[in-house]
Amino acid sequence: MPVDPQPIPSVWARPRDRREQPSLSREQIVSAAVELLDTDGIDALSMRRLGTRLGAGATSLYRHVANKDELIELVVDQVYGELDIPVPDPGTAPGWRVLITRLAHDMRALVLAHPWIASVLGGLGVAYLGPNMTRLSDRVLGLFETAGFPPDEADSAVRVIFAYVTGTTAGEAAWLTLLARSGQSEQESLSGLWPATEEAVRDHPRLHRSYEAARKHDPAARRDHNFAYGLDRTLDGLAVRLEQLGRAGIPSGANGTSGASSTAGTHGATGTHGATGSERLSVPRPMSHRTWEKGRTG
Amino acid sequence: MPVDPQPIPSVWARPRDRREQPSLSREQIVSAAVELLDTDGIDALSMRRLGTRLGAGATSLYRHVANKDELIELVVDQVYGELDIPVPDPGTAPGWRVLITRLAHDMRALVLAHPWIASVLGGLGVAYLGPNMTRLSDRVLGLFETAGFPPDEADSAVRVIFAYVTGTTAGEAAWLTLLARSGQSEQESLSGLWPATEEAVRDHPRLHRSYEAARKHDPAARRDHNFAYGLDRTLDGLAVRLEQLGRAGIPSGANGTSGASSTAGTHGATGTHGATGSERLSVPRPMSHRTWEKGRTG
């Protein structure tokens, strides 16, 4: 139910207070919040608990932070600030692929070190205008541009790896959170879940075999492997595109090495391409599902 | 603070009641919950509201559902049930790429139709043993296997596109939720956010230019394009791998066409990433940043 129009609330849109460093600063609050989140998880973050943790009353925090949502925006940006981002150094040794690989692994490590981020990423606006997030985006954008992506496409490329990393790590983080809550080891938990798993995959032979095979390996190592595997595939895909672009900017048509690649390099129009007959797929087609008439409010 | 070991709670691990269809059934509850979520969003889902919506008392629901978390597990699986999954039909017309593309677009449409899923995906366990989720996984697994992936690798391949799709759509869904809450159109919201955006990207010329360029296009079309672009890149990457596999099952090493592709085809060890010496990155390492010593209030 759409309310009457009002500007979207965001920390970064709201002007800061005049006073820069009062006795209890915004920075202290978000740092304490991160600490609390890291030690006790997302459910433990309440304004009251955070207040007492700071030796302050619960409601005092509202002098420095408008909302709990706003606090979380700040907290997320602070955590992203822990990343050191590879600078695009044109011409010198480490290629874009190495740098992006390193960054992706660092981002994963970051999320796994603060698993509560997973619970929060999907709930908060994507308007990530925080200073650390913008810095990250800008640098990676530059990295892709020096790698050879035209400026308007580099943005799309950045989104691809960000999507992959957050998609994978969100699932991992959720699992790790569940694990921490149960107090069991990863092996123990999986063993405890095994009967239910076996029951659930009874009618799905392929999945059953997959789970069975996975059972024989160390879970953490398996997650590491899966992440690296998917990252390599994604980077392969970007490399293919880069190769296409390198061949004198031919946007579509004859593909030399890989499978059919469809999307054109510019916005707005879908690409025409080889003989796979999937041109409509580059653009959202109206889904033929009963899902549609249900929820579309706007 | 690990609690003493206790089995991980999951709906699918708990035995169902003997009684199959009582007057107020579990199915009714989750259907009503989906309805409530679709119309009023995630914040509107409370047990009391859901109860009154069903003409029942609030606490009556606990006879059929153990938790709110459990309810959400059920709700998510029900929504995933709306997907019709392409069956792997070996030899016949539509190739794996077309089928996966269609499925990915369907999954995106599904999440966008139920944007609250984004708020919930990261918070809930990955132990998706729900019947619809297992069915989906099994079919897609089969699809990749018939495409040419060896069984132990197909699982990793499935994860790649799932990660990409959920990663992208989670961000989109969060944005759409924010939008719906504000009651503005996408254009209006972006315009209202523009001053803050310009301020935030002031010191980041590349990002600034990117935002500026994006401003000239229809936001929804841009999101569509970005999704299709990333999906094509991801599929390109998988196609490359498939090609490698096709060349007589060389698991790693000599790459013919694309950039360095490294990960070995088997589980158990993380891939060696060329000469970067980044093996420590596969495991969460403590970050070395200024963020750390800040919040030490004690």
Added chain:
DNA sequence: CCAGCGATGCGAACACTGTGCTCATCTTTT
């Protein structure tokens, strides 16, 4: 030096939340 004043901290209060406990009612089985 002191008055003033805005910025800050905080207790009480409000409208909610998820959920355990208890008891009445209803359905099914013996």
Added chain:
DNA sequence: AAAAGATGAGCACAGTGTTCGCATCGCTGG
């Protein structure tokens, strides 16, 4: 018909985010 068990609902409890009004602190101007 009687016994047994499943189901619905009210009450209560411990929390939650957030607002409001009041007390207090530190700094500024006279």
